[in-house]
Amino acid sequence: MTKTKKEIDIIKVIKEAVSEVFEEKGAVTKEDLKYLPTKDEFYEETLKILKGIEDLKDEKDILSHQVSDHSDRIEKLEKIHPQGKHLAAI
Numbered sequence: 001m002t003k004t005k006k007e008i009d010i011i012k013v014i015k016e017a018v019s020e021v022f023e024e025k026g027a028v029t030k031e032d033l034k035y036l037p038t039k040d041e042f043y044e045e046t047l048k049i050l051k052g053i054e055d056l057k058d059e060k061d062i063l064s065h066q067v068s069d070h071s072d073r074i075e076k077l078e079k080i081h082p083q084g085k086h087l088a089a090i
Contacts, residue, residue, distance in 0.1 A: 003043075007050060011043060 003011070037045070 003047075007047060010050065011046060014046065 036042075
């Protein structure tokens with residue numbers, strides 16, 4: 001699985017943050033590490049999360065476009081039918 005530059009940068013930031021936490025707590029033993037996922041497991045889960053975020057962004061863009069279209073349509077209809085009635089019926 002090929003990673004994009006953005007994914008690699010995010011992984012580096014996460015790795016650095018984890019390293020800082022371990023440095024603050026002192027030496028890391030094998031006992032401490034046995035609860036952590038492997039690199040591949042970690043990367044797979046991180047990529048799933050990033051993919052989910054990307055999907056949400058795409059969905060938001062689509063929905064905001066639809067809402068904009070609906071708003072424009074409602075405004076046009078309100079001009080034609082003020083107060084919900086035809087002009088001829090007033």
